[in-house]
Amino acid sequence: MRFMRSAIVALAVTTGAVSSQAAEIKVGVAAALSGLAAQYGAAIRNGFELAADEINAAGGINGDTIKLVVEDEQGRKEEAINVFKKLIFQDKVLVVFGPTLSNSASAAHPIAQASRTPVFGTSNTADGITAVGNYVFRNSVTEADVLPDTLKKIVEKEGVKKVGVLYGNDDVFTKSSYDNFVKALKDQGIAVTTTETFAKGDVDFKAQLTKIKATEPDAIVLSALLAEGGPILVQARQLGINLPIIGGNGINSPKIFELAKGASDNLWVGSPWSVSSDTDVNRNFITAYERKFGSKPDQFAAQAFDALNIVAAALKTVELSGDIAKDRIALRDALPDVTWTGATGPFKFKQAQDRSGKPAGYDADQKPIVSVTKDGVYEIVN
């Protein structure tokens, strides 16, 4: 009995101590750590871990520390739903980041919306992601915003008037990127000489490239992922096509320099983040990332890093009550007003609309950086 009493006292003391001390703010991350999208998911996890470490080292959020709960969603929609349910209902996190792919997001975000939990995509660029509802946020700049700027820049610098188009038609990402290219080309009155397609896993693109070459365009618009984009660049240069190549988000990675060694010049890409962007925040981010993980960050890591900082900025303006349902709503209400200057530059939200035109979630309102490859580096085009 005495033991019981002292145990209860001890328990009371410890819980008392915990509540008077810093509390933990649980933040869920659903990322594709295995499966085909694992390389993106790993970078995303790193970005979040780095941001959480930095925020906690700097005193946390009004004294509370951030605790990441990272779960693997394998890049599959069923897994994404399972992970979202676990994070929201079992781990009771305040906000869920992810999932990595847009398809999984279409399946999982409605769950967060229905349970009134803020959900924050850092890598979902497909249209309609934020149409789900007012608890859905993303800081990934959509290609609908990036590609027009890329085209404008190259028209201005290189006087491009007509382009040949080459795209992968069996992949969500390259297909949606192609759709956005078509729309932007039409809006800006750029003529298309011919449109050629390829499929995932193809290795020989000479037939398509020869056809494109015969139509004598001023540039080639290319919507491909890295695995096909690399060989396409190499084979285009082998065929003597030395035109500028305009790429989508899928091909925007330093890996292109290895994959298209010696043939990677004159590739134009627009992206929300660039390794060559010379702001203090970005330089610090790159240095810290390299120190912690021993590799160079990419766009996905940068966007994840910024995302947690954006949420942290919102949380600083919120008084947490400890009631998770209330706190989630409070965070949702605070998020739209956040402005933040991070690794990807100045950032704010803009409200998106659902299919019937009613206000829904929040997209990124951010200027993309257009760069062109030269001698194995990205040079920012001003």
Add this chain to the structure above:
Amino acid sequence: MDAFLLWFDEFWAVYSNLVLTLGINALLALSIWLTLACGVLALANAAFMGIGAYAGALATLNYDSPFALSIGVAMVAPSLVALAIGLPVLRLGGVYLAMATLGFGEVVRVVILNTESITGGALGLNGIPQYTQWWHVLLALVIVIFVLARLHRSKTGRAFEAIKVDETAASLMGVDLRANKLLAFVLGAAIAGLAGALNAHLTFFIGPQEYGFDRGVEILTMAILGGVTSIIGPIIGAVFLTLLPELLRGLADFRLIVNGFILVAVVLFLPNGLWDPARFRRWFGSGR
């Protein structure tokens, strides 16, 4: 009691999707078991699931059809396709049949990719209303199990069994090979289509890459791993394969490795599958 209800509410909130996926996967495993029980190794079930999922989702999205009708469409569409391709393809046997049906699966995927105005192409179909309730899945599973169990014990079931054991002998005894194989193939397609529609109306989204080679192999693995000697095997296989990755979630990065090891161990030590009545009799032999 209240404590239990509270616990159950929480459990259901987290795991409802997993439980329903269990049921849907069990339907898929049963759909391939039906053809396997007839000695036919056809790998088109993922494609039939896709046809069902798209047919059902399109009926719901474009024509606002009630859920029951969408499910009906999702079962009829793959059955008709199965009937059309079954007639020529089922003349093949063994590995050749497997290859032909795999090829058919690829054709379905490419057709879905290229009929963009209808199926959304690579972008898939988005915003499918979530109609699937727990009792839909349970009811579907109960009906399918009941029908298959009756079928298994009927004259047709005996004919399937005979064809599986020895085709030539069966045909010499007057069993119509073609009709029986076609029946198994078409029924299997209908069940796969049913599973596809239930899945599509559960997960808000479907895309063409979900019904490819990977899914086909997964369905086959569920049936084989569970054991194809009786109707219980595929269900156990589906439950096992669906639950295992979730149960191992605590292992984080090692999850898929351990998952693979367990599967290899099962195949090595239980070659007839998890559910193998003959082995149970050997182990727990009734004192003979």
